[in-house]
Amino acid sequence: MAREKGHARLIAQIFAEAAVSPALAEIVERQLATMRARVADLIPGAPSDEAESIAEAFVAIGSGYNQPLAVRGDLDPAPFTKALMAVLQEQGIKTEHRT
Numbered sequence: 001m002a003r004e005k006g007h008a009r010l011i012a013q014i015f016a017e018a019a020v021s022p023a024l025a026e027i028v029e030r031q032l033a034t035m036r037a038r039v040a041d042l043i044p045g046a047p048s049d050e051a052e053s054i055a056e057a058f059v060a061i062g063s064g065y066n067q068p069l070a071v072r073g074d075l076d077p078a079p080f081t082k083a084l085m086a087v088l089q090e091q092g093i094k095t096e097h098r099t
Contacts (some may be wrong), residue, residue: 015063018047035059043093054091058084 018025039055046054061084069075 008070008073011063011066032059036064044094054088054093063064 014024014028018028030059036055036059039058040048043051043054065075065077065080071091077092
């Protein structure tokens with residue numbers, strides 16, 4: 001959806017503005033905290049602090065993926081998904097890839 005509807009560009013603009021606007025940065029941080037908490041909830045069997053660390057990394061990776069997507073618009077998510085799944089499996093976290 002981010003690719004087709006231009007959401008990636010909007011997110012890039014919001015992050016750029018949040019970097020210089022404390023009020024917007026506070027809103028963005030609340031959204032990021034919510035995303036991290038929800039991702040952590042999806043990690044079965046991991047201790048809470050480990051799940052939070054993994055969630056932090058996943059949200060950061062997703063944000064990082066968004067930047068070139070905003071500019072190029074033609075990134076294939078498959079290699080990113082494959083790499084993330086491999087990292088999880090290496091950590092002993094059972095994964096189930098859904099397309």
